[in-house]
Amino acid sequence: MVNLGKNGEIVHSDWPIGLFGGGEIGPGDLDLALSRVRLAVAADGGAAGLIDSGRVPDAVIGDFDSLSSRHRAQVPAERLFPIREQDSTDFDKALRNIRAPLVLGVGFLGGRLDHQLAVFNAMVRWPDRPCILLGSQEVVFHAPPHVTLQIPPGDTVSLFPFRRVTGHSRGLEWPIDGLVLEPDGRVGTSNRALSDVTLAVDGPGLIVMVPRGALDQVMQAFASGQTGRWPARAE
Incomplete structure (x- = not known):
């Protein structure tokens, strides 16, 4: 409405x-x-x-x-x-x-x-x-607290931080565990899927880019409520 x-x-x-x-x-x-x-x-x-x-x-x-x-x-x-x-x-x-x-x-x-x-x-x-x-070519979204997607092996999964974030991953050729991602430091572009990809991040600020064919999967992940949601930013 x-x-x-x-x-x-x-x-x-x-x-x-x-x-x-x-x-x-x-x-x-x-x-x-x-x-x-x-x-x-x-x-x-x-x-x-x-x-x-x-x-x-x-x-x-x-x-x-x-x-x-x-x-x-x-x-x-x-x-x-x-x-x-x-x-x-x-x-x-x-x-x-x-x-x-x-x-x-x-x-x-x-x-x-x-x-x-x-x-x-x-x-x-x-x-x-x-x-x-x-x-x-791609679907772009702001990473929720956690998300799992079935990305075909070899497909590109790019991560770009707009704030300082850390997190964990499964199914990426180059895991992000133990890394600090930040706009003026390390970023995570041109990573590749090895299998189902799971991302979990400690806070908002990470932009995720996956192949366009993953649109329905990404929508379903958000619709499921299992991704968690970030609170509103304090003004």
């Missing part, structure tokens, strides 16, 4: 929500995402792709500086939620105003690197808002 949630969120749902941006969206990605969620929320100009595909978003959140008047006119006024401040991105504005078990983001990877970095920053800044991003 689209309303003010108990903590003031704009969108509240007991089911996964699709969040759509104005970046690169591959052929079939809209249908793939929409078949896995019940509500479609657009981050500002991300509404255009939804509308052009025939789906009017259930909510549009952002500063509306990239939403054309033509597309805006096709969205009922009660589904428009402008947030005018310029201190955060439209992805940030949307993510922090969605309360759901999981957000599936499309249209946020590829294109400009600065936009992608800002998206990863927001995912880490809002650790209590689980979010998976769908890209052309």
Whole structure:
């Protein structure tokens, strides 16, 4: 449902929500995402792709500086939620105003690197808002306290810390046990799966990249409730 949630969120749902941006969206990605969620929320100009595909978003959140008047006119006024401040991105504005078990983001990877970095920053800044991003080659998510995925042997599993984290792993060619990962130190990109991969980390801040084919597995892992969840970051 689209309303003010108990903590003031704009969108509240007991089911996964699709969040759509104005970046690169591959052929079939809209249908793939929409078949896995019940509500479609657009981050500002991300509404255009939804509308052009025939789906009017259930909510549009952002500063509306990239939403054309033509597309805006096709969205009922009660589904428009402008947030005018310029201190955060439209992805940030949307993510922090969605309360759901999981957000599936499309249209946020590829294109400009600065936009992608800002998206990863927001995912880490809002650790209590689980979010998976769908890209052309990979699925990206903020590591929960623990997760197990069936990744085919030899497939790439990349880890990039946005904060200092430590943890344990099973099923990786180069385990992270005993290592300190940090943005200006050791990172864990281009690791490889040997078998089922299990990750457990001591705190939020680790971005995980796995092959695109693992999307449903990652979604199921979050939906199971067995990953644990990070608490909201103290302001």
